[in-house]
Amino acid sequence: MSILTMPAVREAVDALRVSVADLHAELTRNSLVVWTAGNVSARVPGEELLVIKPSGVTYDQLTADVMVVTDFEGRLVEGSHAPSSDTAAAGYVYAHLPEVGGVVHTHSTYATAWCARREPIPCVLTMMADEFGGDIPIGPFAMIGDDSIGRGLVQTLAGTRSKAVLMGGHGPFTVGPDARAAVKTAVMLEDVARTVHVASQLGNPWRLDQADIDRLYDRYQNVYGQKGTPTS
Numbered sequence: 001m002s003i004l005t006m007p008a009v010r011e012a013v014d015a016l017r018v019s020v021a022d023l024h025a026e027l028t029r030n031s032l033v034v035w036t037a038g039n040v041s042a043r044v045p046g047e048e049l050l051v052i053k054p055s056g057v058t059y060d061q062l063t064a065d066v067m068v069v070t071d072f073e074g075r076l077v078e079g080s081h082a083p084s085s086d087t088a089a090a091g092y093v094y095a096h097l098p099e100v101g102g103v104v105h106t107h108s109t110y111a112t113a114w115c116a117r118r119e120p121i122p123c124v125l126t127m128m129a130d131e132f133g134g135d136i137p138i139g140p141f142a143m144i145g146d147d148s149i150g151r152g153l154v155q156t157l158a159g160t161r162s163k164a165v166l167m168g169g170h171g172p173f174t175v176g177p178d179a180r181a182a183v184k185t186a187v188m189l190e191d192v193a194r195t196v197h198v199a200s201q202l203g204n205p206w207r208l209d210q211a212d213i214d215r216l217y218d219r220y221q222n223v224y225g226q227k228g229t230p231t232s
């Protein structure tokens with residue numbers, strides 16, 4: 001009997017199908033993706049399952065019922081389409097980082113340009129200190145199709161406060177406690193990638209002092225915003 005017939009799991013999966021489908025619209029609204037590239041996924045709480053976009057389906061066709069459910073190895077559990085080619089990468093992150101509830105991948109232009117140069121985005125703005133806690137790191141170049149992207153993500157995230165990783169020669173991945181937070185980080189990432197790129201054309205942006213980065217990050221993560229939703 002499938003675990004999806006358990007009422008609590010069924011309810012959680014159905015809710016995530018709706019929210020993950022809706023969040024894909026944020027990727028197009030914020031001009032982070034073209035054609036069928038990019039994806040949002042969410043962990044099914046308490047289960048070794050995730051909800052993700054199917055492969056090769058255009059954004060205007062991404063309704064709740066075409067989302068797919070897979071295990072953490074990327075094997076299809078529910079759905080009539082093949083899962084996104086990034087499913088194994090997302091699954092590896094969920095399997096190894098229990099605090100992660102959402103993973104987003106795009107090829108957004110400015111963030112991907114830093115990936116192409118394999119250059120971390122230096123922490124030169126207060127909003128970067130707030131949101132990313134420092135430089136946005138470069139992850140290794142990794143081939144698509146096995147767990148090497150996932151391994152590169154987990155290794156890189158272990159050495160940083162940033163919830164975004166710029167995978168070398170590929171594109172950005174972001175993580176968050178839920179899929180919405182990971183989408184927000186993807187939007188913020190593209191914004192700072194563009195601003196720091198523009199600043200770099202005109203001179204050398206100044207990295208903030210580490211003590212100021214630490215203070216800003218601590219304040220934003222612990223004080224700013226409404227209680228209980230410190231990063232939204």
Ligand SMILES: [Zn+2]
Nearest residue numbers: 105106170171
């Ligand atoms: Zn990609």
